[in-house]
Amino acid sequence: MDRKDIEKIIVDSLFISEKRPGNTVVDITGMRGWFSPFSEPYANRIGLVSDHDVETSIQEAIDFFRSRNSGFTWIVRPGDIDAQLPQLLMKNGLTPSRFHKVAGMHLESSAISGTENSQISVREIAKDEFTEHMELITRAYGAASKAYIEYLYAPSAHHDGVQSRMYLASLRDGQEPVGYGYCSYIESNSVMMLRGAAVVPEHRNKGAYRELIRQRLADACENEVSHFVIQSARDSSYSTCLRFGFEEVCPLELYQWLPS
Structure with a gap:
């Protein structure tokens, strides 16, 4: 490419x-x-x-x-x-x-750098588990209704005509999840796109967001995917993506309009 x-x-x-x-x-x-x-x-x-x-x-x-x-x-x-x-x-x-x-941003790699964070546990969830964690995902995302979050992310596979996967992160000393990460396999499964990810406010800056990125990348590598893309917000995930080896390909800007 x-x-x-x-x-x-x-x-x-x-x-x-x-x-x-x-x-x-x-x-x-x-x-x-x-x-x-x-x-x-x-x-x-x-x-x-x-x-x-x-x-x-x-x-x-x-x-x-x-x-x-x-x-x-x-x-x-x-x-x-x-x-x-x-x-x-x-x-x-x-x-x-x-x-x-x-x-x-784009990363080409057959192996993901960085070691697993022993304080964070990340697991993929099946689509029938999604509704159990709707409140957590909605709270982490912020400023949105549950109905909109369900539209955005559920079910966690195939709703855009592509294979998609949803992950939850938990602190090792706690049972409840504290964040989520979502990804899709595009271009005939040759590219994995990191999509939404967020952590609830009280558990940010503890490594959960980074571990959500690492696990999604690692699982894709196991499926022999070596190209990864993301649209990374400059004021949040950008620096973390750089540390994983992502390189900026192009700038993008998003503008919104609301009815009066």
């Missing part, structure tokens, strides 16, 4: 949920994306595929979601950043999203 291939995979994987049952493809000229049953901006995602008449595309997107009383998130690609699209989006009422400045 060359750098352009990897960049395309990173951007395309942000639209992995486009054809999920219950979603509607957004039919706007020059754009891609979907509209879900949820009004949360991150549940509805769009982005440019053509630079033709961008101002019109922005207004059509706003009109589309305003008529449905729903928010949306706009994925800004590297070339869009260079073309000053963020400034144009903000001029039209969009604001930086919760996950605003993001690094598209």
Whole structure:
């Protein structure tokens, strides 16, 4: 894979949920994306595929979601950043999203560096266990309803037409999980994408987040996957990913719009 291939995979994987049952493809000229049953901006995602008449595309997107009383998130690609699209989006009422400045990152390795943290236990859960841990996952994610979290993550396999896996982390001296990590196998299972992961506030900075990354990578290596990608928030997971050997491939920015 060359750098352009990897960049395309990173951007395309942000639209992995486009054809999920219950979603509607957004039919706007020059754009891609979907509209879900949820009004949360991150549940509805769009982005440019053509630079033709961008101002019109922005207004059509706003009109589309305003008529449905729903928010949306706009994925800004590297070339869009260079073309000053963020400034144009903000001029039209969009604001930086919760996950605003993001690094598209890639790791190629057949073995994962770093030793297991003896103070943290990580295990994969089956899809029928998901509802048992909904409260924990919702609390770790933060600022979202349980119904939205279920839409985002459950069931923990195949809901986007790809194999997906959900993990929970626990402290060795406690029984209750303190965080979760999610991943999907894409590109005919040749690439593993690290997706959402979070730890409840009172147990952050104890190593659980790092161990959730390490275990997902290690399990993928056992399945002979050697390419890994992530869209890493610069203000949270970025430095941890660097320590695992991830390299930045491209910058991305996310902006959101909410109805008044």
